[in-house]
Amino acid sequence: MSAAPAREPGEIFGPRVTLFADVLSVGLITAVVCLPLVTVPAALSTACEVLRGGQRDRPATAGRYLTVLRKRLRPGDLAAGALALAGALLLAADLALAGAGLPGARVFAVVAGAIGACAAVIGLRACARPESLTDWRPAVLGAARDVPRDPGGSALVLLALAAAVLCGWMMLPLAFLAPGPLALALTAIDVRNRGAVRGARSGP
Template sequence: MPTREPGEVFGPRMTLFADVLSVGLATAVACLPLVTAPAALSSASAVLRGAGEGQPATAGRYFAVLRRRLRVGDLAAGGVALAGALLLAADLALAGAGLPGAGLFAVVAAAIGACALVVGLRACARPESLTDWPAALRGAARNAVADPGGSALVLLAVATAVLGAWMMLPLAFLAPGPLALALTAVDVRLAGISES
């Protein structure tokens, strides 16, 4: 078990916790334009994945990774994600207006939205998302079907982040860090299962 280095105030576990929070705050700031959310989460996952390989997981490294990758494809992915979220919200609002068959429609729309959310978030955690969104989405869709346990963990992580932000609004700015850590852990877990 790792011990504290000389002069280190907290142990390695607290250091990882602090790193996740700093990356989370940086991710929250980077997500503010909304169309940058997929690139921001993907960069956070890359930085946190690097922490397992001995690289520093700091906000400075996060912004360095993000700066290298904000390109047209990343902004297009953000635009598609934002358009999908707005379409789902509009569909659910229409279903709530009392149209015939609205209950069944709302359930189907929510299921489709949840599946799209899982695939999108799992794509953000994949290493291919740094360079090739279509490949990341294809791999995430395969993983979502092949690993239903991981997909359930992704939905649980999202529910936890939303619930925490709902209960105390300032926690919304901390939520992206633990969410990115959970997404990365699900992806690393699947890679470990595949290798064994």
């Protein structure tokens, strides 16, 4: 029987419960920062960075989230948010037109849905990459390469997004906590993918 994980001084419930509480607090503040909509990429990218800091024994707290966010708010973040919002609105408009009964609407809806899903996966994987803290271009390019190279991870990104949307749709208060688990999933997928890439480069 394995020994229980050691607790830090002052830690009452153990590391697993502490991580759960950290994820919820980060999710709550991420949801608040996302309210202007154009700040969604920056907010999610910051959440991933804060949760990634747990590997380096950095606290995943709301205070550290605000510290990281203040250092990285720049015009490029708002431009990325505006582009993501415009793409989401365009996709919604296209799907609405497809539902109006136009000729070829079903095929168009499938194609538009597939394009939207690919764009969402690339965008979310870009948010999880450390490069997004300083420059979105290499983050998006790296995420675009990861999509075909890591199809399992891309599928997990879609499942994580679907779970977050479903939680918010079923119970509105959960929408303010869903960004935390979503950011944790994105971070874990990115860390796993980077580990696999390093293992493949090192060889047997």
